[in-house]
Amino acid sequence: MNKFEFTNKEKTEIRHNIVPDFLIEVIKLEKPNDYKFGELLFIDDVFDEIIIKGWHFVFKIKDDQFDISHLRSILKRAGKWYKSQVILGFIDLKKYEPKTEPEIFENEKYILQKSENPNYWVCTDKINFVVCKFENKKYNENQEFTTLENFDTKNYIKLAKITSEMADWLRANHYEKCL
Helix, strand or coil, X not given: CCCEEECCCCCCEEEECCCCCEEEEEEECCCCCCCCCCCCCCCCCCEEXXXXXXXXXXXXXXXXXXXXXXXXXXXXXXXXXXXHHHHCCCCCCCCXXXXXXXXXXXXXXXXXXXXXXXXXXXXXXXXXCEEEEEECCXXXXXXXXXXXXXXXXXXXXXXXXHHHHHHHHHHHHXXXXXX
C-alpha cells in the first residue's frame, strides 16, 4: 500500500493511506501568497505550503480532527511526495511565468501607479484626495503621505483612518509591492 495516492483524475486530492487516514486538498495558487484565491483561513485551516517550478502550492487537511503537529509533518511529506510526482512526470506542470503587470491598477476608490522615481509606487485615494508614495517592497519603511489641493480640511480628524484603509487595500490587493 502506498502512503499517498490521488483520489481524483484532476490530482487535486491526496489520500493519506496509513493511520491516520484522511484527505488532503491540493491548491495551486494563482500567484505566490495569494491565500484569498485558495480561500484559506489561517485560524481554522491546517495546511502546509511548497513552491514547485515557481508555483505556490498549498496542501490543506480536509478533516482536521487530529493532533495538529502530527498533521503538519504529514502535510510536509505529502508536499514532497507531490513534488516528486511532478519531477517524475506523472503531473504535467509548466514552470510558473509571472504575468506582466500593468503600470496602473485602479478601482472605484484607489489608483496605484508607478512613480516617476524608479522603484517607487504612488497610491491615491480618489475620494479623500490622499496620496501615499512608497518604495517597492518597502512600504513599512518609507511610506510618505500627502494630501491633494482638493482635500477637505474637515477630514484631517479622519486622516489616520483614511491612511489605514489605504494600507489595508494595498496589503490585500498588492502585497508583493508592499513586502
